[in-house]
Amino acid sequence: MSAGGPAGRSGAHGPLRGREPFPDAARRALADTQLRQNLARATRTIRARRAEVVGEVPDWEALREAGRAIRAEATQRLPELLETLEAQVVARGGTVHWARDAAEATRVVVNCVQATGAREVLKVKSMTTQEIGLNTALERAGIRPVETDLAELIVQLAGDTPSHIVVPAIHRNREEIRQLFRQHLPEAPAALGDDPQELAAVARRHLRQKFLRAPVAISGVNFAVAETGTLVVVESEGNGRMCLTLPSTLVTVMGIEKVIPRWRDLDVLLQLLPRSATGERMNPYTSMWTGVTPGDGPQTFHLVLVDGGRSRALADPIGREALRCIRCSACLNVCPVFERVGGHAYGSVYPGPIGAILTPQLTGRPGDRVTGSLPFASTLCGACLDACPVLIDIPQLLVHLRGVARAGARQGRRPPSPSTLAMGAAAWVMADGSRLGWAGRAARLGRRLPAAGLPPLARWLRTRDLPTPPPETFRAWWARTRRGRS
Amino acid sequence: MVGADPARPVVNARTVVLGRLRRALQPGVVPEPIVRAYRQAGPSPPGAPALLDRLQARLLDLGAGVRRTAPDTVAEVIAALLAARGATTVVVPAGLPRTFVPGAVVDAADRPAPTLDQVDLVVTGCAVAIAETGTLVLDGSPDQGRRALTLVPDWHIAVVAAARVVETLPEAIARLDPTRPLTFISGPSATSDIEFRRVEGVHGPRTLDVILVTTGG
Numbered sequence A: 001m002s003a004g005g006p007a008g009r010s011g012a013h014g015p016l017r018g019r020e021p022f023p024d025a026a027r028r029a030l031a032d033t034q035l036r037q038n039l040a041r042a043t044r045t046i047r048a049r050r051a052e053v054v055g056e057v058p059d060w061e062a063l064r065e066a067g068r069a070i071r072a073e074a075t076q077r078l079p080e081l082l083e084t085l086e087a088q089v090v091a092r093g094g095t096v097h098w099a100r101d102a103a104e105a106t107r108v109v110v111n112c113v114q115a116t117g118a119r120e121v122l123k124v125k126s127m128t129t130q131e132i133g134l135n136t137a138l139e140r141a142g143i144r145p146v147e148t149d150l151a152e153l154i155v156q157l158a159g160d161t162p163s164h165i166v167v168p169a170i171h172r173n174r175e176e177i178r179q180l181f182r183q184h185l186p187e188a189p190a191a192l193g194d195d196p197q198e199l200a201a202v203a204r205r206h207l208r209q210k211f212l213r214a215p216v217a218i219s220g221v222n223f224a225v226a227e228t229g230t231l232v233v234v235e236s237e238g239n240g241r242m243c244l245t246l247p248s249t250l251v252t253v254m255g256i257e258k259v260i261p262r263w264r265d266l267d268v269l270l271q272l273l274p275r276s277a278t279g280e281r282m283n284p285y286t287s288m289w290t291g292v293t294p295g296d297g298p299q300t301f302h303l304v305l306v307d308g309g310r311s312r313a314l315a316d317p318i319g320r321e322a323l324r325c326i327r328c329s330a331c332l333n334v335c336p337v338f339e340r341v342g343g344h345a346y347g348s349v350y351p352g353p354i355g356a357i358l359t360p361q362l363t364g365r366p367g368d369r370v371t372g373s374l375p376f377a378s379t380l381c382g383a384c385l386d387a388c389p390v391l392i393d394i395p396q397l398l399v400h401l402r403g404v405a406r407a408g409a410r411q412g413r414r415p416p417s418p419s420t421l422a423m424g425a426a427a428w429v430m431a432d433g434s435r436l437g438w439a440g441r442a443a444r445l446g447r448r449l450p451a452a453g454l455p456p457l458a459r460w461l462r463t464r465d466l467p468t469p470p471p472e473t474f475r476a477w478w479a480r481t482r483r484g485r486s
Numbered sequence B: 001m002v003g004a005d006p007a008r009p010v011v012n013a014r015t016v017v018l019g020r021l022r023r024a025l026q027p028g029v030v031p032e033p034i035v036r037a038y039r040q041a042g043p044s045p046p047g048a049p050a051l052l053d054r055l056q057a058r059l060l061d062l063g064a065g066v067r068r069t070a071p072d073t074v075a076e077v078i079a080a081l082l083a084a085r086g087a088t089t090v091v092v093p094a095g096l097p098r099t100f101v102p103g104a105v106v107d108a109a110d111r112p113a114p115t116l117d118q119v120d121l122v123v124t125g126c127a128v129a130i131a132e133t134g135t136l137v138l139d140g141s142p143d144q145g146r147r148a149l150t151l152v153p154d155w156h157i158a159v160v161a162a163a164r165v166v167e168t169l170p171e172a173i174a175r176l177d178p179t180r181p182l183t184f185i186s187g188p189s190a191t192s193d194i195e196f197r198r199v200e201g202v203h204g205p206r207t208l209d210v211i212l213v214t215t216g217g
């Protein structure tokens, strides 16, 4: 949309802000049976696996507590850590760029690519590059971005957007994927079947030649270690390793909150992330590199540090909590609302419970009609807090953001109509067969939630002179909204 | 920008972003110390038989093959693996003992990485292995070679000395040099991107075999 325009203008938040409020988008998603079946299956499987591999770790709670503290320290020392990271990367032969917003970040990346003369670049799955709308910017500059993650490739071929953080093409079935491959990939045989093994093999053949020839790749990162300048990419397929190793130029785009203070912090985060994300003890491949290594991997390395609303989020106690997020997607997989509507309904690169917080924070528009509707897309059941590896109290933050949205409404901005939203969210959950389990659990947790006040939030609420939103249990809320309807 | 190109607007971005961040934080807030109450090490010392059993079980779980052998029979075990699959072209990093795979091509820095697509397999050493997760870590040492070497060929055989097997991730992190290029490998590559069904072997080597070299019984 208005890439290049000043941030804050309507429509300037492209990949972060949807076109319509959550309930409208969600209603359409609910009608999509394929999506609901795939999502239910995927989230159920990941939940079971995650429970198993988390349950076997005797010190899981100690790891979560350390993870919370490490990520909190990272946000509290952010400017200093970024300077250290920059110095380390530069000392080891890398180049560091800074970008205030999405437009600047995409300009920097396009320049880096243009300097090589390449007309095609390989991309590793990266939420930050989605957030800044990088593919559109590259295409506009005459450079073809090729997604190399299988799911991202499917999404790209379909002209689609991802519907889940970790399994972005979960809304597509094998038959649709077969057709996409037959239509777009020259390597696909005419008799291509719809077996996932066969489909993955076609993607392998298609991408291998590109991996071996491509001069430039673009990646994101999962973590950046300030004290050593080491960047970390966690993946499954090996497309990450290919992109980080074979091209002669690597451009890595990172949101500035991805930094962590020290090498040793990986003790904790590399245990928390794979178990929370995919329910694996360890993901198949993790790559780490520091600047440029002579004779091994890309000999030109650019690191682009993107603010994109993070400094604004940092100034806000809710935003600061949310910046601890390590994007594991555990909160999506346990969320009864996400399980039913999927990622598209949130209209943002960051869906699900954490997306409902990050999106209004990164866009700086918590009172907006669209992004302001997101905090209402939750039953406040507490499952996300239980799952979060870095102990982000998502329900508590959502309650506060609802207050902000309501306050925005009172100030005459277009209101997100809380009662409609609440009723919508409740209706989906209660229409489901497992509602008693969720509702009972919600009631239990709901009673606990208001007491679990975070000291910084409490302080913030005092200083901001905002009314504390009335804490309400799910059951009470349901009873109220249902009465209102019948 | 810091580095070769002194493009002015980007210098400005750095100042602006750092300024915003400093203003966003209240001055004088000291982060709480990190309480590392988690396990820094397992009860078994590196190379303990229990660890080797665990590593083996995890690797098998992940779809890798595992052989155990004494130091003087590594070459025989490798030869048997190659014969079983009819593999003939083998590449090894310069620092791998030549006796492991007689006749293997030694990788050279000036060999273009794409040509590695034409060899049947690569045999390397391993910096550290983590029993709890079934993970091998390569750090680019002379017996492991550059990263492309263990990535492009479709078959990777890793020779792991028992003494390099630790129990937990923190033990591995403590042993590694963060400034080297590191690759953590936990089984062959895999994807669950299509209807969340697991498919093994996407872009990395589709076959991973591990040879555990034990000195005792």
Ligand code: SF4
Pocket (backbone or CB within 6 Å): A276, A324, A325, A326, A327, A328, A329, A330, A331, A332, A354, A384, A387, A388, A389, A390, A391, A392
């Ligand atoms: S909020 Fe917590 S659970 Fe959700 S994605 Fe972030 S780290 Fe994972």
